[in-house]
Amino acid sequence: MNITYDRLFIGGEWAAPSSTATITVTSASTEEVIGAVPQAQPADVDAAVAAARRAFDDPQGWSRWEPERRAAAMESLAAQLELRNGEMARRVSSQNGLPISIAGQLEGGFPLTVLRYYADLIKNASTEESRPHLFGGTTTVLREPMGVAAAIAPFNFPQTLASLKHGPALAAGCTMVLKPSPETVLDAFLFAEAVAASDIPPGVVNLVTGGGDIGACLVSHPGIDRVGFTGSTPAGRHIAEACGRLLRPVSLELGGKSAAIVLDDADLDLANIGEELYGAILLNAGQTCYLGTRVLAPRSRYAEVIDILAAFVSSLPVGDALDPKTLVGPMVSEAHRARVERLHRREPTPGRIRRTSNCQSPVLSYPG
Known part of the structure; x- marks a missing residue:
């Protein structure tokens, strides 16, 4: 296996990165080099967030689509991922050591279930609800997309845990910037290929790469409205502190170890x-x-x-x-x-x- 990408997925296109820096990917089993991808810089984060913002603010764009139309696009993404099931499992196993027999079920199959679950959910969910008010009359509750979401996924189950972020975000009408762990990037680029081949509009899903510095840049970016993170407790503390200062909604999944x-x-x-x-x-x-x-x-x-x-x-x-x-x-x-x-x-x-x-x-x- 030798898989090389020289561009990032931004705005629905394979865009040239702002620098020549790369992330070298090695096999967990053999420690041999199995690929390379661009290493994003702050300028690339700016471009990805700007693309997501344009897609969100488009008056005829993703955030304004009827739930049924978004659901159909999400189902098309699930179908594209299903075509790549075996290759997705192979890439994940090669990078992080997850046995291929398990990767096929989880990394290849579980994201399809998540996307289809949320697609079905929004087809049957009401976006407006009237409730009795405490002081009389009624209150109208509207369910609206929040904006541009930052999704940061870990190395251990990269596609499974990324899907638990992009599934509900897409269903809600949010656009997003995804940053995978630097240890598992080849599968993220395969996911981007599936997005490009699906009915998801340009700019709705964007991909940047890098380590904690790029994650911090993304989390604190003024164009981000919400953050979802799965990873270590120390990193989670930093993200919580940054989002607390910005009064930015954040979801943290930091694990247990009971x-x-x-x-x-x-x-x-x-x-x-x-x-x-x-x-x-x-x-x-x-x-x-x-x-x-x-x-x-x-x-x-x-x-x-x-x-x-x-x-x-x-x-x-x-x-x-x-x-x-x-x-x-x-x-x-x-x-x-x-x-x-x-x-x-x-x-x-x-x-x-x-x-x-x-x-x-x-x-x-x-x-x-």
């Missing part, structure tokens, strides 16, 4: 719980926000739980993310792997819950 608690009478037969255990602690090599990264076990079953988890983890096929048999692929980058290895070298402390990274496999502890 503990799994084993009760005294738990059924730990792997034949019965193996699939659920995988989905709860090891999906995408631990690169999933809701996974249990530590297990709290009662003293009476502590050794048993260790043995069961060791046997379970040892049974899972580890390998190249593009191998259909693989259930545990690589981490997204060498830097992420090194961080997890540093954490794993620390011995767990009995009687204490140890904090873990966002990409760490479970550690065992027990209440004192």
Whole structure:
């Protein structure tokens, strides 16, 4: 695989970037270079936001379309993505290590469900509602698009989590600027190709690339009306602070990392719980926000739980993310792997819950 783009998707066109800077994409499995895309600069953010603003303000544009017409365009985008299902899964797996057997269902399939859900929702939802007023009479509630939305997606499930932003935004009549994680950009460009081939009008969806500096530029841009972010808690704090100063609506999805608690009478037969255990602690090599990264076990079953988890983890096929048999692929980058290895070298402390990274496999502890 060697996929190279030399332009950004802005205003419905493949536009030349403002600089020659690029993002080099490597395979999570082989660490070989598999592609390159332009690295956006603040001038490119300006151009993307301006394009989204023009599309939103157009008197005959997206924000003024009847819900049924927007729904039809969203369904055409879903159809274009469906044509690219296999390639989308391949690109995501190659970049972030998500096993291809899972990527096909989530990264290739889930965004289609989201788009079609919101398309169906707006066809049957009322945009105007009258309610009785507290002091008599009635109040008319109007559902109107907010404006230009900034959508920032992470690397672990890039298309799934991006769809949870662009699906409702498009349905509401908003235009948008999408910024993917620099670790997973090739799939975002494939998404842009689907947008270009669909009935979504020019400028409604725009794509810029880059790291935290470009994300910060987008979040604080005066042409943005709303922000949606999924990612780390530290980055989320900065975004919340910026939006707070600007009184700009923002949605933050920062993940959890809760503990799994084993009760005294738990059924730990792997034949019965193996699939659920995988989905709860090891999906995408631990690169999933809701996974249990530590297990709290009662003293009476502590050794048993260790043995069961060791046997379970040892049974899972580890390998190249593009191998259909693989259930545990690589981490997204060498830097992420090194961080997890540093954490794993620390011995767990009995009687204490140890904090873990966002990409760490479970550690065992027990209440004192």
